[in-house]
Amino acid sequence: MLSHKAKYALKALLFLAQQDENHISRTIEIAEAASIPKKFLEQILLDLKRGYFVGSKQGKFGGYYLLKSKNEITLADIHRLFDGAIALLPCASLNFYEPCSDCTSESECLLRHGLMTIRDETLKAMQGITIASLVKK
Amino acid sequence: MLSHKAKYALKALLFLAQQDENHISRTIEIAEAASIPKKFLEQILLDLKRGYFVGSKQGKFGGYYLLKSKNEITLADIHRLFDGAIALLPCASLNFYEPCSDCTSESECLLRHGLMTIRDETLKAMQGITIASLVKK
DNA sequence: ACTAATTCTATAAAATTAGTAGAGTTTAAG
DNA sequence: CTTAAACTCTACTAATTTTATAGAATTAGT
Numbered sequence: 001m002l003s004h005k006a007k008y009a010l011k012a013l014l015f016l017a018q019q020d021e022n023h024i025s026r027t028i029e030i031a032e033a034a035s036i037p038k039k040f041l042e043q044i045l046l047d048l049k050r051g052y053f054v055g056s057k058q059g060k061f062g063g064y065y066l067l068k069s070k071n072e073i074t075l076a077d078i079h080r081l082f083d084g085a086i087a088l089l090p091c092a093s094l095n096f097y098e099p100c101s102d103c104t105s106e107s108e109c110l111l112r113h114g115l116m117t118i119r120d121e122t123l124k125a126m127q128g129i130t131i132a133s134l135v136k137k
Numbered sequence: 138m139l140s141h142k143a144k145y146a147l148k149a150l151l152f153l154a155q156q157d158e159n160h161i162s163r164t165i166e167i168a169e170a171a172s173i174p175k176k177f178l179e180q181i182l183l184d185l186k187r188g189y190f191v192g193s194k195q196g197k198f199g200g201y202y203l204l205k206s207k208n209e210i211t212l213a214d215i216h217r218l219f220d221g222a223i224a225l226l227p228c229a230s231l232n233f234y235e236p237c238s239d240c241t242s243e244s245e246c247l248l249r250h251g252l253m254t255i256r257d258e259t260l261k262a263m264q265g266i267t268i269a270s271l272v273k274k
Numbered sequence: 275a276c277t278a279a280t281t282c283t284a285t286a287a288a289a290t291t292a293g294t295a296g297a298g299t300t301t302a303a304g
Numbered sequence: 305c306t307t308a309a310a311c312t313c314t315a316c317t318a319a320t321t322t323t324a325t326a327g328a329a330t331t332a333g334t
Contacts, residue, residue, distance in 0.1 A: 129251045
């Protein structure tokens with residue numbers, strides 16, 4: 001399941017994606033349009049900025065705008081940024097790999113192989129969902 | 138990501154699946170073989186019992202054994218039993234459906250449709266992983 | 275200078291997860 | 305019928321994570 005943070009991030013990105021090119025949206029606008037607590041959204045937008053998904057303009061008449069193209073922002077990206085690994089266990093993860101503390105031999109682990117299969121399929125599916133594809137539907 | 142509970146459940150089921158037919162395994166055996174805290178495993182085995190995945194025999198020389206066939210226990214089943222919905226949001230879930238409190242119109246929700254696509258693909262993949270398939274590899 | 279916005283750090287409340295404790299119940303064997 | 309060995313059940317606790325909130329600092333336009 002997605003955290004609220006990830007869900008709010010997606011909703012914010014969808015909002016930004018629907019604005020005119022070069023339009024800058026204030027946090028409060030996004031928050032109200034997408035029903036997201038404003039102070040919480042501030043943090044989320046900063047995270048998105050640090051991930052180079054959005055850009056910002058400070059000061060009066062400042063706000064946020066999409067930095068990457070709608071086609072380049074995938075569900076997998078947002079999941080990883082806010083909720084971490086896509087794999088079901090860290091030992092089966094590409095980006096968040098960690099060995100299991102209770103695992104005697106990773107190569108002989110019966111679970112890991114199956115979880116890597118799931119990871120590959122889920123990842124592929126998640127990379128197929130972009131902000132652009134969501135807006136179009 | 139899977140919770141420890143779900144991971145331990147899978148490891149316990151894998152252990153049971155590797156025993157001889159009609160063999161009964163004590164909790165302590167499973168716990169030691171799979172490096173699972175015994176008291177925690179007790180709860181997990183009870184959950185698996187209530188889900189009719191395993192059966193138990195009480196009293197001296199009691200223990201647990203697989204109730205369902207190895208082919209009939211899927212990763213999707215165990216995920217749902219211990220970690221709930223496979224969908225990324227409750228509004229996109231088949232078995233754990235709940236409307237979003239911050240959603241004005243579900244039918245117009247841009248997110249939901251994409252998340253249902255992911256759910257279908259993930260579910261299909263997870264239903265393809267069975268205890269039997271994990272043991273075989 | 276003033277205003278309106280982002281940025282940053284700290285804090286807090288709530289929920290979830292992971293694990294422990296201990297009493298109770300059931301069964302087999304002597 | 306007593307004892308031992310196992311599952312069963314309920315309650316509790318500690319740690320972590322999640323979901324925010326508060327408020328000061330910074331930036332930029334007029």
